[in-house]
Each structure stands twice: as C-alpha cells, then as structure tokens.
C-alpha cells in the first residue's frame with residue numbers, strides 16, 4: 541500500500557498543479573516529501589511546497605544541512621513511490637541517459653522504488669523524435685507514465701503535452717497500487733479483442749481498416765495488472781504486445797470469433813477489435829491480374845463477435861463490453877448498439893476525421909443501461925485504467 545511519495549517537481553508552468561496534487565495526496569493520508577529542482581523553484585516556491593506537504597523541501601545535492609538531515613541515497617529510498625510531476629523534456633532526457641547533475645536526477649538514478657512520470661511540455665517537444673525515443677527507453681526500463689493530456693497549452697499552442705490533472709494522477713497511483721498489491725481481479729478471467737481483422741481478396745490483397753490495436757492492448761495490460769487471467773486476441777498490428785497477458789494472433793473475423801469461443805467460460809469479455817464486417821466470397825488463390833475490365837467483390841457479412849458472445853445461452857461472460865466507433869450521432873447510435881447486440885456496457889467514440897484510429901488519445905462516452913457518462917479526452921492507457929476501475933467497482937458492488 542502506497543503510504544508515502546517522494547514528489548519531484550521540475551520546471552514547467554504546470555508545476556502549479558503539483559500544489560493541488562500535494563493537497564489531494566495529503567487528503568488521502570499519503571505522506572509527501574518534495575524535491576524541487578532549480579527551475580521548478582522558478583514556478584512554485586519552496587515555502588508553498590513545504591507548507592502544503594508539511595515536510596522539509598529538498599533542492600540541492602551538495603547542501604550540507606540537507607545531506608545531514610537525509611542523504612540523497614536515503615531520500616531516494618525513503619518513500620514507497622517516486623513521482624515526477626511535472627516532468628519536463630529535460631528530466632525525461634536525463635533519466636533516459638542516466639545523467640545525474642542535480643539532486644532530482646541523482647535520486648532517480650539511486651532509487652530502488654517504483655517511479656511514475658507525469659510529462660508536461662509543449663506539443664512539439666512531446667512529439668519530437670528524441671523525446672519519444674527517451675520515453676520508449678524509460679517504458680522499457682519499467683518506468684510508468686501518466687498522461688499527457690491533449691488541450692490548450694500555456695504557450696498558446698494546442699495538442700498533446702498538458703500535464704494530467706491531479707485527480708487523474710491520483711487515480712493512476714491508486715490503480716498502480718492496486719495492481720502491485722491487491723490485484724483486485726485476481727479471481728477473474730478476461731479476454732480482449734483488439735486491432736483490425738483482415739479479409740483476403742487474393743494472396744497479396746486484403747480488406748482491413750485503420751485500427752492500431754492501441755486501446756485494446758492497453759485494456760489487456762490493465763486487466764492483467766489488476767490480476768485478471770487475461771487473453772488478448774489480436775488482429776495484425778505494428779505495436780508492441782502487452783507484457784503478461786496470453787496472446788492469440790488471428791487474421792480474419794471468423795478466426796477471432798473462434799479464438800474468443802475457446803476462451804469460454806470467462807468472467808469478462810471486451811470486444812475492442814475493429815472487425816471487418818464483410819469477407820470476400822470470391823477470393824482468389826492467385827494474384828488478380830489487370831484485365832482492363834471492372835471487377836466486383838462478392839462480400840458476405842462476417843459473424844458479429846460481440847453479438848454472439850453477448851447472446852450466448854451457455855457460458856455467457858458475466859460482463860460483456862463493446863465499443864462503438866461512430867462518425868455521427870455517437871450517443872444515439874451507441875445506445876442502439878448496446879441494445880441490439882445485448883452487451884452490458886459500450887464505450888463509444890467518435891472516429892470521424894481520424895480522431896481515434898492510430899492516435900494515443902481517446903474521448904469516450906461510457907454507456908450502460910442506466911448511465912451515460914462523457915469522459916474527458918485522455919490517453920488510451922488512462923481510458924484502460926478508468927475502465928478497469930469501473931470493472932473492479934462493478935464486481936465489488
């Protein structure tokens with residue numbers, strides 16, 4: 541159980557949110573000790589940080605008084621979690637390269653505790669190839685990231701890079717805590733469909749769609765982290781597989797249905813795949829050659845996996861969750877899908893103008909028989925966490 545946090549505040553305009561974060565953490569009886577970098581102290585004062593945290597604020601590596609109170613090595617080990625919020629491009633780069641030229645970076649090198657990073661930076665700095673490389677390095681090293689969010693920036697630009705809100709950070713910490721310790725879904729089994737499916741036209745051509753699989757992969761990872769015995773059934777994608785869940789790779793809708801049915805009985809089914817609605821009847825065994833004539837594809841409808849799983853008499857999972865990809869009248873169409881397919885929950889999103897496919901963020905309307913809830917725009921990882929929290933609450937109610 542996380543009872544104490546070492547909060548490293550680096551120099552970004554979003555540092556003001558860290559003050560609210562400290563307050564909220566204290567409300568949950570989490571002890572907060574802060575390290576303020578030199579540039580962090582340009583945005584918030586040591587006095588306000590000390591007053592809110594109720595603890596001494598550490599800033600300098602070679603401060604004899606501080607080192608006497610608590611050495612930097614001791615500081616790096618003194619709490620249950622090290623949280624960097626806001627994390628600038630600079631600290632992320634230093635972490636990725638293992639530099640230690642101040643107290644914050646030295647602690648991050650010396651700590652033996654889990655580290656969570658909450659980036660906050662300009663949209664172009666976020667998308668810069670060097671930043672993305674550094675982030676991937678840190679993810680591979682086991683560092684957890686929270687956010688960033690998309691929106692208006694202090695510099696006047698718009699896009700990804702806004703620091704997550706204090707409550708979102710707390711939710712992620714709780715989820716992480718749950719995943720480490722309580723494993724609230726440890727007695728549950730789940731399967732998740734993700735990615736596109738492919739329907740062959742001939743040996744080199746197929747019908748498919750833009751789905752990246754990111755949302756389904758994030759959900760499978762989150763359920764696994766919560767302790768669920770999780771299987772990810774995925775169409776062809778180009779993204780790294782989640783670590784932990786069992787993986788079944790498929791191509792066609794029929795293969796995906798087959799793989800889902802083999803997972804039964806299961807407690808939770810989540811259909812996030814963008815399944816091709818049609819398959820080709822007149823597919824060819826050899827490459828179709830140009831003839832100068834028009835040709836037609838004869839298509840027949842694929843099985844609807846969500847529908848089939850939801851309407852099973854035997855072995856229906858007790859919670860069946862679908863997605864609704866809509867380009868208009870999102871809520872109305874999603875509700876129709878909820879009822880016609882017979883699933884329990886639908887996560888609806890607006891996929892018009894490339895808003896969701898292949899992106900790292902998602903904006904969900906969460907719909908059940910009795911609730912319609914508009915979620916803020918957030919990362920697909922955060923959508924997965926929020927969904928997992930709802931699942932945990934559902935089963936514990």
Ligand code: CTP
Pocket residue numbers: 733793811812813814815816817842843844845846847861862863864865866877
């Ligand atoms: N789905 C499925 N099998 C299919 C088609 C869709 O399991 N053959 C699931 C998707 O995984 C998603 C939900 O059904 O959870 C809704 O998918 P969506 O693409 O939004 O809608 P469709 O059912 O395909 O309907 P339409 O294309 O007419 O909107």
